[in-house]
Amino acid sequence: MPEEFTHVDEDGDAQMVDVGEKAESQRRAVARGQIRLTESTLAAIDADEVEKGDVLTTARIGAIQAVKHTWETVPMCHQIPITNVEVEFTVGDEAVEITVAVETVGKTGCEMEALEGVTTGLNVVWDMVKANEKDEDGEYPATTIEDIRVVEKTVDR
Numbered sequence: 001m002p003e004e005f006t007h008v009d010e011d012g013d014a015q016m017v018d019v020g021e022k023a024e025s026q027r028r029a030v031a032r033g034q035i036r037l038t039e040s041t042l043a044a045i046d047a048d049e050v051e052k053g054d055v056l057t058t059a060r061i062g063a064i065q066a067v068k069h070t071w072e073t074v075p076m077c078h079q080i081p082i083t084n085v086e087v088e089f090t091v092g093d094e095a096v097e098i099t100v101a102v103e104t105v106g107k108t109g110c111e112m113e114a115l116e117g118v119t120t121g122l123n124v125v126w127d128m129v130k131a132n133e134k135d136e137d138g139e140y141p142a143t144t145i146e147d148i149r150v151v152e153k154t155v156d157r
Contacts, residue, residue, distance in 0.1 A: 024107055025105070025107075025156055026156040027103065027108075027155050029114040029154075030114055031099070031115045031150050031151065032147075032148070032149060033119065033122055034097040034146060035096050035126060035143065037142065038133060052127075052129075055124075059098070059124040062120050063098065063117040063124070066121070067085050067100065070112050073116065077112050078108050080113070081105065082110070082113065084101075084102070084103040085101070085102055099118075101114065102114045102117065109153065109155070115148065115150065123145070
């Protein structure tokens, strides 16, 4: 167990880490994840034939918005200046994969922003296709969000 926790004070109360003395640097984080869907739903996404509209465009907007608002949803996360967000989708045979790259110049990293972009982007995909994915009981037996992870982190000092 660590001798000193970074996100609690001497009384055990939650606190934000002070990064004021750290030098600014260019930072980049890339996260990835996927949503497993039925073959017919994947075909509908690929053909842009989902009833609610363009799934990937809507999910891209959701991912970018999530990146910009990470500090509002993750406790103790600093509000950082986002200098770039890249969102890419791959529609495969079993899943839609999303990759979100976030760049900043600042005193703290942007991994949480990249992860928030991925998770929200995947949630938006689910929301857009849920009518396609429901079975006769209104359940989602084939739909899963999985394998969300940071795949790259760089700091240029």
